[in-house]
Amino acid sequence: MKRLISYIIPVYNAEKVIEKCIKCILKQKLNKKFAKEVIVVDDGSTDNTISIVKKFRSVKLVRKKHTGVADTWNAGIRAAKGDILCLVDSDCFLPPEYTMKCLREIDKYEVVRGTPYVLKPKLSTTLKLLKFIVQPSSFMKIPHAFGEACFVKKEVFSKIGLFRSFSSYAGGHDTELTIRALRNKIKMKWYDDVFYTHDIFVGKVKKVDLKFRAKRLILYKYPEMKANLVHFDSIFFLKYFLMNIHYFFFFPLIIFLYFLLRGEL
Numbered sequence: 445m446k447r448l449i450s451y452i453i454p455v456y457n458a459e460k461v462i463e464k465c466i467k468c469i470l471k472q473k474l475n476k477k478f479a480k481e482v483i484v485v486d487d488g489s490t491d492n493t494i495s496i497v498k499k500f501r502s503v504k505l506v507r508k509k510h511t512g513v514a515d516t517w518n519a520g521i522r523a524a525k526g527d528i529l530c531l532v533d534s535d536c537f538l539p540p541e542y543t544m545k546c547l548r549e550i551d552k553y554e555v556v557r558g559t560p561y562v563l564k565p566k567l568s569t570t571l572k573l574l575k576f577i578v579q580p581s582s583f584m585k586i587p588h589a590f591g592e593a594c595f596v597k598k599e600v601f602s603k604i605g606l607f608r609s610f611s612s613y614a615g616g617h618d619t620e621l622t623i624r625a626l627r628n629k630i631k632m633k634w635y636d637d638v639f640y641t642h643d644i645f646v647g648k649v650k651k652v653d654l655k656f657r658a659k660r661l662i663l664y665k666y667p668e669m670k671a672n673l674v675h676f677d678s679i680f681f682l683k684y685f686l687m688n689i690h691y692f693f694f695f696p697l698i699i700f701l702y703f704l705l706r707g708e709l
Contacts, residue, residue, distance in 0.1 A: 446479040449543065449595075450526030454516035455497070456487040458534040461643060463496050465534050466503060472543045478528075485520040487511065514609035514617040517591075521601055529596045536560070536593045537641040545638040546595050553631045557594035558638035589625060589632045591618040593640045604628050 451469045455462055462484070469482050482503045486494060488510030497505050506523050508516065521529060528550065532538070546556045590596065590607075604624045607617040625632060 447477060447528060448526035449474070449478055449480045449528045449530055450520075450524035450598075451480060451482045451530045451532055452517070452520035452524060453482070453484045453532050453534050454487060454513055454520060455484055455489060455493050455534045456510065456513070456516070457489045457491045457493060459489075459492040459496060461535045462493055463499075464537055465532065466497070466500050468537045468539070469530075469532065470500070470502070471540050472538065473540045474543060478543075478547070481524070481526060483520050483523055485516045485523070487513065487516040512609050514607040517617070518606040521598070521606060524598065527598050529598055531591055531594050531596060533592050533642070535643040537643070538593055539640065542593070542638065542640055543595075546635060549633060550595065550597075553633040554597045554600050555589050555594060555625065555630060555632040556635065557589060557592070557633075558635050558640050560592060560642035561639050589618075589622045589634065592642060600625070600630055604630065 451472075453462070453465060453469075458465075466482065466484070469480075472480065474480060482500075483506060484497045484503055485506045485508065486497070487508060494505070494507070497503060504523070506519055508519055517531065520531075528547070530543070542558060546558055550556060604621070604627075607621055609617060
């Protein structure tokens, strides 16, 4: 009997990437031991995401109210019928051989994943400077194991529970779940010779302040993980300044010119 792999894609206003993501999953080359199902969980999108997904008849669509990515992952996990789950972000694109390369040691590990090639968006000069100065995209020295393009045995969630949404920001859930997995001695493997493409949007770069809050919440909940978290409080303020540099310079300039033209200076 074939083992079923459930590919789960959470989406929220992902019209720019969801079609390519689904096509990449449908093109996955599986051997005779495996079969697949594809599940897209929509978190209340307001763009054309739903109409794009409906073009793929073999894809199961689950719709829900907008409650955040953690709840969206959990809805997909509950809907999945496979004993192996592939958690795929909508902006991640898997090459055809990705699945079989990751599953080569699935009997030895409970969570496996590859390494992302990051597609950098067209950034403004300010954001280019920002990414040059502070490149690290994670606040953990131990890379988070869940999300993006990972394979998880479904039984893992019975052992450690589902994703937790512990803040109004829809993030930090993957880091927190990784910590729980480490606590419960879940066997995980990160392959550095298997790659997928991750298309990062500018909007995600701008969420560094929310990621900062997520770090604070994780430290509060798991104080023993402090040694594994990168200290970037000062980096956060530098990022905040660089991403809002136009407010610090252009607005005062406009005010200055306004009063200058009025002859009040």
